[in-house]
Amino acid sequence: MNRKIMTAVGTAAAVTLALTACSGGAAGDAATEEPAGPVTISMAGWDLAAVPEFQTLADAYHAANPDVTVELKEYPAGNDYDTALTADLAAGTAPDVFIVKNLKNYITFQAGGTLLDISDVAAELDPATGGLEAMAIDGATYAVPYRQDSWVLYYNKDLFAQAGVAEPDGSWTWEDYDKAAVALSAAFKAAGSTATGTYQHGWQSVVQGFALAQSDGASLDSGDYSYLEPFYEQAIALQDGGAQPTYATVTTNKLTYQAQFGTQQSAMLPMGSWYIATLVKQQASGEANAFEWGIAPIPQLESSTAGVDNTPVTFGDPTTMGINSAIDEAKVAAAKDFLAFAAGPEGAAALAAIGITPALIDDTVTETIFRLEGVPTDDLSKFAYTTHETLPENPVGEKTAAIQTILGETHTAIMSGSVPVADGIAEAEERVANEVG
Amino acid sequence: MTTTVVDHPAGPLGRPGAAPRSTQPWHRRPGDRLKVRNALIGWTFILPNFLGFAVITLVPVLTLFYISLTNSNIFGTATFTGLENYVKLASDKSFHTALLNTFYYAAAHIPLTIVVSLSLALLLNRKIRGAAFFRTVAFFPYITSIVAIAVVWNMLFSPEFGPINQFLGLFTDGELPGWTVDKDWAMPAVIIVGTWRDMGYYMLLFLAGLQTVPAELHEAARVDGASAWQRLWNITLPCLRPTMFFVTVMITIASFKVFDLILVMTDGGPGQATLVLSQFIYNKGFVQFQFGYASAAAVVLFFICILVTVVQFLYNKRKEA
Numbered sequence: 001m002n003r004k005i006m007t008a009v010g011t012a013a014a015v016t017l018a019l020t021a022c023s024g025g026a027a028g029d030a031a032t033e034e035p036a037g038p039v040t041i042s043m044a045g046w047d048l049a050a051v052p053e054f055q056t057l058a059d060a061y062h063a064a065n066p067d068v069t070v071e072l073k074e075y076p077a078g079n080d081y082d083t084a085l086t087a088d089l090a091a092g093t094a095p096d097v098f099i100v101k102n103l104k105n106y107i108t109f110q111a112g113g114t115l116l117d118i119s120d121v122a123a124e125l126d127p128a129t130g131g132l133e134a135m136a137i138d139g140a141t142y143a144v145p146y147r148q149d150s151w152v153l154y155y156n157k158d159l160f161a162q163a164g165v166a167e168p169d170g171s172w173t174w175e176d177y178d179k180a181a182v183a184l185s186a187a188f189k190a191a192g193s194t195a196t197g198t199y200q201h202g203w204q205s206v207v208q209g210f211a212l213a214q215s216d217g218a219s220l221d222s223g224d225y226s227y228l229e230p231f232y233e234q235a236i237a238l239q240d241g242g243a244q245p246t247y248a249t250v251t252t253n254k255l256t257y258q259a260q261f262g263t264q265q266s267a268m269l270p271m272g273s274w275y276i277a278t279l280v281k282q283q284a285s286g287e288a289n290a291f292e293w294g295i296a297p298i299p300q301l302e303s304s305t306a307g308v309d310n311t312p313v314t315f316g317d318p319t320t321m322g323i324n325s326a327i328d329e330a331k332v333a334a335a336k337d338f339l340a341f342a343a344g345p346e347g348a349a350a351l352a353a354i355g356i357t358p359a360l361i362d363d364t365v366t367e368t369i370f371r372l373e374g375v376p377t378d379d380l381s382k383f384a385y386t387t388h389e390t391l392p393e394n395p396v397g398e399k400t401a402a403i404q405t406i407l408g409e410t411h412t413a414i415m416s417g418s419v420p421v422a423d424g425i426a427e428a429e430e431r432v433a434n435e436v437g
Numbered sequence: 438m439t440t441t442v443v444d445h446p447a448g449p450l451g452r453p454g455a456a457p458r459s460t461q462p463w464h465r466r467p468g469d470r471l472k473v474r475n476a477l478i479g480w481t482f483i484l485p486n487f488l489g490f491a492v493i494t495l496v497p498v499l500t501l502f503y504i505s506l507t508n509s510n511i512f513g514t515a516t517f518t519g520l521e522n523y524v525k526l527a528s529d530k531s532f533h534t535a536l537l538n539t540f541y542y543a544a545a546h547i548p549l550t551i552v553v554s555l556s557l558a559l560l561l562n563r564k565i566r567g568a569a570f571f572r573t574v575a576f577f578p579y580i581t582s583i584v585a586i587a588v589v590w591n592m593l594f595s596p597e598f599g600p601i602n603q604f605l606g607l608f609t610d611g612e613l614p615g616w617t618v619d620k621d622w623a624m625p626a627v628i629i630v631g632t633w634r635d636m637g638y639y640m641l642l643f644l645a646g647l648q649t650v651p652a653e654l655h656e657a658a659r660v661d662g663a664s665a666w667q668r669l670w671n672i673t674l675p676c677l678r679p680t681m682f683f684v685t686v687m688i689t690i691a692s693f694k695v696f697d698l699i700l701v702m703t704d705g706g707p708g709q710a711t712l713v714l715s716q717f718i719y720n721k722g723f724v725q726f727q728f729g730y731a732s733a734a735a736v737v738l739f740f741i742c743i744l745v746t747v748v749q750f751l752y753n754k755r756k757e758a
Contacts, residue, residue, distance in 0.1 A: 082723075086723075089512065090511045111512070112510060112513045114512055247618065248595065248596045249595065251591070252595035252596070252616075253592055254588060254592075409706060409709050410708070412704075412708055413620065416615070416706070416707035417619075418618075418708050419620075431530065435530065
């Protein structure tokens with residue numbers, strides 16, 4: 001009896017696994033014929049009520065191509081998006097087009113055969129499309145960036161004026177930034193205010209993203225993370241000197257960067273360009289205080305990349321979309337055309353109109369963004385928004401996800417003061433060698 | 438089970454089932470038909486539950502065992518890799534840390550929760566004014582959202598502005614604990630909150646157990662001059678043994694499986710100070726998509742839970758004997 005049950009269960013498990021294993025690759029290298037008649041393609045998105053970009057792209061594409069309808073399938077927000085999408089992909093029930101939300105998972109989706117090769121779509125895109133180059137795996141592209149936020153420095157012009165500290169002029173290195181943060185904090189303290197010079201959120205990106213992008217020869221795969229050291233020394237010095245809330249306060253009190261900068265609790269904030277739209281919205285609704293603000297290029301490690309006559313180096317992962325390899329062959333052409341639209345100038349214009357930074361920033365996009373009410377219009381803000389070399393925080397690689405988990409733990413250990421900077425980094429190097437190889 | 442009544446060979450109502458058994462096995466006996474019918478009735482009763490168990494628990498667990506022997510990343514074809522994942526686990530320092538942390542949590546959380554919940558139950562088993570109110574208050578943490586608990590306790594534990602350290606600061610000028618942002622204090626902080634959250638539930642179980650302690654035993658002991666401590670030790674606790682056994686098994690399994698509280702409170706940090714096995718499995722599976730490797734770690738956790746439970750059963754059996 002037991003043997004029979006075991007056999008039945010084993011067979012069921014094997015069939016289930018075989019089915020899930022075979023779910024990908026139905027379309028394969030399908031010929032991209034032009035669709036005949038109306039076509040409906042489905043697309044995965046998350047939190048559709050709060051994140052309008054998916055509907056915006058779907059509507060814009062349908063307006064330009066009335067024969068094709070893009071139907072949205074809602075997934076949970078946050079990290080649950082990847083979990084739920086992964087389950088659907090494995091079960092063969094995922095939508096035709098899906099967003100690769102976290103770049104570090106792109107390689108897993110690709111290696112799992114869930115993404116269609118769309119090198120032909122990528123080849124037609126403007127080479128200036130942010131993050132496009134980083135999407136190539138062995139010469140082929142499986143997802144194209146449609147939005148790419150880059151990290152810039154937000155600053156409160158009113159608080160700078162009150163403290164009598166010179167505003168950023170685009171030439172700042174991290175040293176200049178530190179000096180300004182300390183001077184601002186001292187001025188606020190003297191005036192009886194609890195505001196701090198800057199606010200660096202608790203994420204590992206805030207330290208490690210810049211370190212990886214700006215340090216010469218830095219690479220996640222190298223196993224050498226000594227490039228993190230000066231950036232951690234700087235972050236610790238800022239919190240020890242009172243120029244920024246401590247990591248303990250940030251995490252235990254669940255501080256949000258929106259509240260810290262929006263309610264003028266800090267005069268500077270290194271953050272992604274997505275915050276432009278949020279801040280404008282929050283100032284309009286009263287959730288954030290009314291004050292003059294601007295954006296400046298993120299401070300640089302070396303003065304050689306600083307200044308408005310240079311191209312500052314910053315970081316940011318592109319948000320990309322790809323085509324489910326299990327898509328119906330008849331829909332492939334429409335899906336590819338939709339991706340080319342979303343990642344191209346038309347999609348970029350549609351996204352810019354709702355305050356989102358597309359992967360392709362052209363003059364139309366810049367004009368549209370800076371025409372939005374509440375967005376600062378000074379030259380430095382425009383420069384910071386348009387001119388930068390943005391490197392990925394999670395370079396495409398098989399080991400990226402595992403390494404980032406280890407470096408994430410290193411970040412909390414160092415920032416909480418549990419280990420000295422050098423020891424924490426040495427431990428990370430040892431763990432990467434031991435656990436990732 | 439109800440079938441035992443129907444199955445009675447000599448039913449009180451003189452049904453055919455009451456007929457004497459035939460001595461000729463090749464003849465179909467009326468009792469056999471009844472047996473089959475009763476068996477079918479029995480199966481009907483347990484089938485929905487068994488099907489649910491098979492689909493939701495048995496198949497996934499068996500699949501888990503299989504996946505742990507592969508390099509599955511959920512997509513594509515999983516290659517059978519034999520014991521490779523287990524060999525890798527044996528030398529994985531993060532796994533060792535998670536294992537040690539899990540034992541640390543369990544070793545402190547199990548006795549602490551038993552002592553606190555039993556004390557509460559003994560206290561609130563008395564006929565005191567407002568006992569029902571206090572029982573409700575003690576049970577409240579158990580039904581409160583875990584995320585809300587984590588947020589509030591994190592604020593209470595804030596090293597700089599939290600009320601706990603402000604209170605402790607009244608008694609000492611020395612260095613105060615860093616709680617959730619200190620590698621040495623993070624686990625004690627999580628254990629305190631875990632105990633606080635679970636005490637109400639186990640208090641209820643102990644309260645139910647205390648109702649079964651015969652009052653006359655206490656009265657007799659009191660007449661014989663036994664002190665309150667002697668009555669607790671020699672009457673209450675022995676009478677509570679079945680409840681104590683059940684509670685211990687439940688807390689032990691819950692302690693080894695602890696996940697949600699730590700995930701929202703410290704996310705395993707700082708560093709790996711509160712990384713437990715469940716989170717290790719979650720990280721490997723759902724963050725790094727190494728489902729084969731995560732399954733191997735889950736199998737280890739499964740066997741730890743089984744082993745500890747079996748030891749407890751054996752110990753209890755020996756005590757009963």
